Amino acid sequence: MKRAGFSHRWLPILFLVPQLAIIFVFFYWPALHAIRSSFFLQDPFGFGENFVGLKNYTAMFKSAAYMRSAWFTVIFTVLVTVLSLSIALLLAVKADKVIRGAKTYRTLLMWAYAVAPPVAGVIGLVLFDQSWGPIKDFVALFGWDFRLGVNYFDTAFAMIFVSVWKQLPVNFIFFMSGLQSIPKSVREAALIDNRSASGRFWDVTFPLLAPTGFFLLITNITYALFDTFGIIDTIVKGKPGNNPMTLVYKVYVDGFRGNDLGGSSAQSVVLMILVLALTVFQFRLVERRIHYT
Amino acid sequence: MIRFSFVSTAALILAANTAFAETEITWWHAMGGALGETVNQIATDFNASQSDYKITPVFKGSYEETLTAGIAAFRAGEQPNIMQVFDAGAATVIGAKGATIPVQDLLTENGVNFDINDYISGVRYFYADAEGKMIGMPFNSSSPIMYFNTDALAKAGVEAPKTWEEFETVTAPALKEAGYIPLAQSHSPWIFVENFVSRHNLPFATNDNGYTGTDTKILVNSPELKMHWTNVKEWQDEGFYAWYGASWDDNQAPFEEGKVAIWLGSSGSFGGLMKKDLPFEFSATYLPYWEEITTEPKQTFIGGASLFAMAGHPAEENKATAAFFQYLTSPEVQYMWHKETGYVPITTAAYELAKADGHYDRFPAAEVGIQQLSLPAGEYTKGYRMGFYPQIRDVMNREFGRILSNETDVEAAFSTIETESNELLARFALTQN
Numbered sequence: 001m002k003r004a005g006f007s008h009r010w011l012p013i014l015f016l017v018p019q020l021a022i023i024f025v026f027f028y029w030p031a032l033h034a035i036r037s038s039f040f041l042q043d044p045f046g047f048g049e050n051f052v053g054l055k056n057y058t059a060m061f062k063s064a065a066y067m068r069s070a071w072f073t074v075i076f077t078v079l080v081t082v083l084s085l086s087i088a089l090l091l092a093v094k095a096d097k098v099i100r101g102a103k104t105y106r107t108l109l110m111w112a113y114a115v116a117p118p119v120a121g122v123i124g125l126v127l128f129d130q131s132w133g134p135i136k137d138f139v140a141l142f143g144w145d146f147r148l149g150v151n152y153f154d155t156a157f158a159m160i161f162v163s164v165w166k167q168l169p170v171n172f173i174f175f176m177s178g179l180q181s182i183p184k185s186v187r188e189a190a191l192i193d194n195r196s197a198s199g200r201f202w203d204v205t206f207p208l209l210a211p212t213g214f215f216l217l218i219t220n221i222t223y224a225l226f227d228t229f230g231i232i233d234t235i236v237k238g239k240p241g242n243n244p245m246t247l248v249y250k251v252y253v254d255g256f257r258g259n260d261l262g263g264s265s266a267q268s269v270v271l272m273i274l275v276l277a278l279t280v281f282q283f284r285l286v287e288r289r290i291h292y293t
Numbered sequence: 294m295i296r297f298s299f300v301s302t303a304a305l306i307l308a309a310n311t312a313f314a315e316t317e318i319t320w321w322h323a324m325g326g327a328l329g330e331t332v333n334q335i336a337t338d339f340n341a342s343q344s345d346y347k348i349t350p351v352f353k354g355s356y357e358e359t360l361t362a363g364i365a366a367f368r369a370g371e372q373p374n375i376m377q378v379f380d381a382g383a384a385t386v387i388g389a390k391g392a393t394i395p396v397q398d399l400l401t402e403n404g405v406n407f408d409i410n411d412y413i414s415g416v417r418y419f420y421a422d423a424e425g426k427m428i429g430m431p432f433n434s435s436s437p438i439m440y441f442n443t444d445a446l447a448k449a450g451v452e453a454p455k456t457w458e459e460f461e462t463v464t465a466p467a468l469k470e471a472g473y474i475p476l477a478q479s480h481s482p483w484i485f486v487e488n489f490v491s492r493h494n495l496p497f498a499t500n501d502n503g504y505t506g507t508d509t510k511i512l513v514n515s516p517e518l519k520m521h522w523t524n525v526k527e528w529q530d531e532g533f534y535a536w537y538g539a540s541w542d543d544n545q546a547p548f549e550e551g552k553v554a555i556w557l558g559s560s561g562s563f564g565g566l567m568k569k570d571l572p573f574e575f576s577a578t579y580l581p582y583w584e585e586i587t588t589e590p591k592q593t594f595i596g597g598a599s600l601f602a603m604a605g606h607p608a609e610e611n612k613a614t615a616a617f618f619q620y621l622t623s624p625e626v627q628y629m630w631h632k633e634t635g636y637v638p639i640t641t642a643a644y645e646l647a648k649a650d651g652h653y654d655r656f657p658a659a660e661v662g663i664q665q666l667s668l669p670a671g672e673y674t675k676g677y678r679m680g681f682y683p684q685i686r687d688v689m690n691r692e693f694g695r696i697l698s699n700e701t702d703v704e705a706a707f708s709t710i711e712t713e714s715n716e717l718l719a720r721f722a723l724t725q726n
Binding site for chain 1 (some may be wrong): 382
């Protein structure tokens with residue numbers, strides 16, 4: 001069998017060089033720098049540094065504040081992912097059934113996609129404000145004294161609320177197109193076999209949506225971990241105080257506001273490992289069990 | 294036609310040449326809103342006052358963001374000529390010897406007269422080194438003072454309290470009775486720790502408040518501070534004190550709305566409050582003190598920020614920076630800055646000018662900041678110098694928030710603040726060679 005390929009060895013390498021150079025300069029080089037910095041304590045202006053071994057890491061894991069924010073990150077990520085996926089799925093399934101004015105309905109649901117995270121955070125601040133926020137006034141009817149920025153739980157609630165709201169349209173669009181790619185024949189066959197709508201959903205639609213759902217699961221986890229930065233920053237108004245914060249925000253607080261380069265490098269190395277684990281999980285464990293058509 | 298274009302080209306070249314003869318310098322600052330407009334006004338006036346130098350002010354965001362931007366620029370060799378650094382960042386920028394030119398050296402080397410005694414006593418040594426050499430030029434200098442709603446106090450039939458004892462037993466119950474929330478404040482670490490220790494002349498850290506070494510330990514786990522915070526918590530429970538989170542504005546808003554009768558804020562807030570045209574009369578006075586700790590309350594620390602001349606620029610640019618600093622500290626400019634913003638005038642001459650002009654007859658509250666900074670000094674009132682201090686403030690803000698939302702108690706919170714602060718200080722010591 002004749003193999004298609006390049007006659008010269010250097011030609012493919014030449015073609016790859018620009019891409020590799022970009023990846024190296026913008027990804028590997030900073031990553032290597034962060035790994036190196038995590039073993040040093042450095043004067044912010046760069047005049048001196050001391051090798052401290054694993055001290056940045058031990059200090060980090062010993063810190064109660066770090067562990068608190070790690071736990072918050074876990075809970076935050078799980079809640080944001082689960083809520084934004086399940087609400088979007090429900091909306092998509094319902095929207096799929098709408099025939100009259102379907103386009104308008106869908107467009108309205110997608111709108112919030114265009115809102116940038118910091119803007120979403122500002123909208124959250126306005127809605128939940130402690131002296132004149134309408135949501136604060138609304139929950140007060142049920143006896144909930146909502147205090148954004150004062151009460152840890154209330155602030156966390158607002159962060160999750162806004163983050164979920166901001167992510168819904170993305171998930172909605174993907175679920176929508178996932179639903180529409182299910183062949184009509186399959187649906188009709190299912191209709192004959194099973195008269196219960198929810199039964200059909202769980203037996204036929206849901207498994208067929210699995211590739212979309214899995215893709216969204218990974219992107220939503222990444223979103224909750226990293227892209228919610230702008231929302232958290234605006235909600236805590238740049239001053240975390242006793243408010244909850246995610247690990248990514250803590251890297252910023254310690255590194256960029258506090259100028260502790262070694263400590264925040266160690267924190268970002270932990271996040272790198274987390275992303276690596278997530279990627280391995282994606283490709284090794286789950287992709288194998290999901291059947292793409 | 295040809296001649297005409299030749300002439301106009303020559304004119305253009307000439308014009309370009311005069312433009313090139315100006316030495317251009319940049320100034321990165323953190324003054325947003327109305328403050329930023331005043332900063333721009335100062336720069337425009339300076340540029341118009343002479344033709345050798347041109348300064349361009351650039352707003353870089355919050356204090357923390359400005360410091361970080363300056364550090365990143367310095368590491369890339371793109372630093373501005375002048376950078377504004379806030380009180381909490383002083384240790385970082387002064388610790389990095391070689392990053393800045395001490396303002397005292399800059400001025401004397403460029404033939405500007407410098408006498409530290411021209412500056413009011415409260416601002417002289419905060420941004421100085423252990424030997425008393427001024428490193429940063431105090432710019433927007435403020436101190437926490439007590440603002441009060443005059444109408445509310447009259448309604449309750451009380452005077453502004455001088456001591457916390459008076460507040461607790463007389464002022465607060467009367468104000469509460471009259472339907473007000475007696476007290477709020479906008480910056481717990483600054484007002485209820487840093488200036489608390491200064492006002493009561495208590496040591497803040499070992500090594501002469503951190504000025505003489507980096508192996509410094511913080512001294513906040515003290516009976517006086519714990520006593521104060523135990524009371525603050527009790528006031529909150531009794532409805533004498535309300536806390537609206539770590540954000541400055543969230544604590545200032547209820548005062549402006551007339552719900553809170555007494556608000557502890559910055560002397561630099563004065564200009565903003567005046568411009569807001571509040572629906573009630575307000576005035577200001579000194580921060581209260583505890584009589585059980587001291588009967589001779591002292592001056593407070595200078596807060597706000599100062600200007601640092603960044604190293605690594607050609608001599609003529611440094612000369613321009615020196616010329617700008619000279620202009621900035623002139624009595625007229627200081628008075629204009631003081632009048633517009635409420636930040637204190639940093640030189641005695643500017644203070645005298647404000648007095649002579651009758652500024653304090655018109656606005657007595659505008660004088661409180663500078664008067665408080667001119668109160669007798671004590672052993673521990675010149676300032677503090679601690680590395681990673683922005684993070685130490687974050688730790689304090691977090692623990693105070695937890696006290697006030699019933700997640701921890703005063704004893705445990707101060708022990709955490711002490712431990713974590715000392716860890717941060719030890720880590721900072723390792724960044725310095």
